[in-house]
Amino acid sequence: xxxxxxxxxxxxxxxxxxxxxxxxxxxxxxxxxxxxxxxxxxxxxxxxxxxxxxxxxxxxxxxxxxxxxxxxxxxxxxxxxxxxxxxxxxxxxxxxxxxxxxxxxxxxxxxxxxxxxxxxxxxxxxxxxxxxxxxxxxxxxxxxxxxxxxxxxxxxxxxxxxxxxxxxxxxxxxxxxxxxxxxxxxxxxxxxxxxxxxxxxxxxxxxxxxxxxxxxxxxxxxxxxxxxxxxxxxxxxxxxxxxxxxxxxxxxxxxxxxxxxxxxxxxxxxxxxxxxxxxxxxxxxxxxxxxxxxxxxxxxxxxxxxxxxxxxxxxxxxxxxxxxxxxxxxxxxxxxxxxxxxxxxxxxxxxxxxxxxxxx
Amino acid sequence: xxxxxxxxxxxxxxxxxxxxxxxxxxxxxxxxxxxxxxxxxxxxxxxxxxxxxxxxxxxxxxxxxxxxxxxxxxxxxxxxxxxxxxxxxxxxxxxxxxxxxxxxxxxxxxxxxxxxxxxxxxxxxxxxxxxxxxxxxxxxxxxxxxxxxxxxxxxxxxxxxxxxxxxxxxxxxxxxxxxxxxxxxxxxxxxxxxxxxxxxxxxxxxxxxxxxxxxxxxxxxxxxxxxxx
Numbered sequence: 001x002x003x004x005x006x007x008x009x010x011x012x013x014x015x016x017x018x019x020x021x022x023x024x025x026x027x028x029x030x031x032x033x034x035x036x037x038x039x040x041x042x043x044x045x046x047x048x049x050x051x052x053x054x055x056x057x058x059x060x061x062x063x064x065x066x067x068x069x070x071x072x073x074x075x076x077x078x079x080x081x082x083x084x085x086x087x088x089x090x091x092x093x094x095x096x097x098x099x100x101x102x103x104x105x106x107x108x109x110x111x112x113x114x115x116x117x118x119x120x121x122x123x124x125x126x127x128x129x130x131x132x133x134x135x136x137x138x139x140x141x142x143x144x145x146x147x148x149x150x151x152x153x154x155x156x157x158x159x160x161x162x163x164x165x166x167x168x169x170x171x172x173x174x175x176x177x178x179x180x181x182x183x184x185x186x187x188x189x190x191x192x193x194x195x196x197x198x199x200x201x202x203x204x205x206x207x208x209x210x211x212x213x214x215x216x217x218x219x220x221x222x223x224x225x226x227x228x229x230x231x232x233x234x235x236x237x238x239x240x241x242x243x244x245x246x247x248x249x250x251x252x253x254x255x256x257x258x259x260x261x262x263x264x265x266x267x268x269x270x271x272x273x274x275x276x277x278x279x280x281x282x283x284x285x286x287x288x289x290x291x292x293x294x295x296x297x298x299x300x301x302x303x304x305x306x307x308x309x310x311x312x313x314x315x316x317x318x319x320x321x322x323x324x325x326x327x328x329x330x331x332x333x334x335x336x337x338x339x340x341x342x343x344x345x346x347x348x349x350x351x352x353x354x355x356x357x358x359x360x
Numbered sequence: 361x362x363x364x365x366x367x368x369x370x371x372x373x374x375x376x377x378x379x380x381x382x383x384x385x386x387x388x389x390x391x392x393x394x395x396x397x398x399x400x401x402x403x404x405x406x407x408x409x410x411x412x413x414x415x416x417x418x419x420x421x422x423x424x425x426x427x428x429x430x431x432x433x434x435x436x437x438x439x440x441x442x443x444x445x446x447x448x449x450x451x452x453x454x455x456x457x458x459x460x461x462x463x464x465x466x467x468x469x470x471x472x473x474x475x476x477x478x479x480x481x482x483x484x485x486x487x488x489x490x491x492x493x494x495x496x497x498x499x500x501x502x503x504x505x506x507x508x509x510x511x512x513x514x515x516x517x518x519x520x521x522x523x524x525x526x527x528x529x530x531x532x533x534x535x536x537x538x539x540x541x542x543x544x545x546x547x548x549x550x551x552x553x554x555x556x557x558x559x560x561x562x563x564x565x566x567x568x569x570x571x572x573x574x575x576x577x578x579x580x581x582x583x584x585x586x587x588x589x
Contacts, residue, residue, distance in 0.1 A: 046486070078487050079487040087481060
């Protein structure tokens with residue numbers, strides 16, 4: 001458990017943020033200049049805040065009130081930076097061992113061979129960092145940080161410097177890390193898809209302040225957070241797992257708490273956990289009682305209960321739909337709400353496009 | 361081809377210049393670090409003092425050394441009295457004079473390499489558990505290596521040619537302080553010494569060129585090793 005509470009001033013920018021990060025992956029999400037990297041630097045010990053406290057599992061790393069400031073080398077918060085920051089004079093293998101050699105004896109963590117295998121670094125060990133691609137560099141940086149046996153892994157926009165294919169190359173490694181290592185992580189990004197795929201807990205930052213914090217699914221279901229709800233891809237992230245594959249029909253079936261979704265076929269083994277962002281603009285509603293499957297192309301018609309109708313600007317509304325234990329958001333016009341006579345408590349059918357669900 | 365006395369001048373030049381570089385390298389690294397990164401009062405003054413030998417006439421530098429390290433100087437007297445170390449008019453003195461003259465060259469080269477150094481690497485090392493000294497030895501110093509090396513080679517090549525400071529502070533003693541330039545000068549003062557002067561001048565020329573070329577080669581090698589090129 002990481003507890004952070006900071007007050008700091010950087011030029012004209014004031015940082016005043018407090019949050020707690022439970023075990024798992026905590027993503028600090030916000031636009032550039034929202035202060036997320038400064039918070040990460042304060043946790044790493046690379047930034048000394050004007051006032052505040054950073055504590056890991058109850059033990060203070062920084063506590064300005066009591067004059068505590070542990071230097072970064074004694075915090076065991078290994079950091080992966082946007083630019084990798086590999087040591088150019090050392091081979092990949094020596095880079096990887098840099099933190100391992102300095103980790104306390106008996107510190108728990110994966111071994112050298114295990115990390116090399118997990119991150120697919122076998123072929124790179126003898127190379128110099130200058131001869132690595134951007135994606136390879138970030139994988140090495142990740143391995144180097146892991147091997148330092150950190151108590152908390154810090155990642156500062158580790159994919160931001162990579163192009164889209166390279167990002168897709170590294171993201172699965174990060175997911176594997178989250179699922180296998182059980183290592184707490186603090187992850188800074190301004191890319192929503194990274195937050196969707198990695199976050200257990202989401203902390204929304206804007207102008208140096210925490211706007212909201214909580215479990216990912218719960219936060220994405222809220223409509224009062226412009227940082228999420230005002231986006232074109234606003235929608236709920238559902239935790240799913242692969243229930244069935246039908247490559248012949250081009251379909252993958254995903255189970256989520258409360259139902260099953262048909263989406264375009266994607267390569268994934270049965271049972272694999274997977275997060276799906278169901279965008280509000282890709283969800284429509286129909287009144288029940290009509291046999292829809294014969295006349296509709298969307299592929300998913302889920303029985304739902306309308307919980308709330310929330311105004312979104314002058315022309316549109318968010319419909320908050322309960323589907324089993326899960327919540328879906330639908331974005332419709334006010335005219336549609338009036339035409340269908342939609343009222344909270346009403347039974348409706350949520351129509352979710354099979355094609356668009358979860359696509360970027 | 362060369363007489364024993366001439367060989368002696370060549371050998372002495374190499375030895376004096378080598379000792380000068382060895383003397384000045386450690387303090388030059390510290391001064392370069394202080395100038396590039398330190399924030400302390402008197403930084404500008406230190407910068408000026410370090411660069412003084414570049415702009416002051418070498419004879420003046422030699423004279424100042426004589427005043428300080430001479431047998432009756434504030435440092436030279438106790439050195440001679442307590443430790444029996446004599447600098448004025450000895451080859452050690454010639455090395456000291458050369459070290460002072462080439463010091464700014466080394467500092468400048470090292471500082472240049474520090475300016476291009478990414479502090480982020482040291483931050484990364486810190487989060488991986490490396491303390492201050494550890495970071496300096498395993499990250500900063502290796503990254504400074506090209507600057508240190510090229511500074512040392514340039515200083516060595518320049519030191520071979522030092523004249524004014526040596527002749528003023530250490531005098532012109534054959535076999536003790538008569539380095540190549542001094543030997544050339546002496547030869548030109550002797551009737552019939554032109555041939556000797558020409559031979560020694562050729563050697564001085566060859567040494568200087570070799571020094572510069574190897575400095576260039578070495579720094580390029582290292583840069584490639586460090587992935588900068």
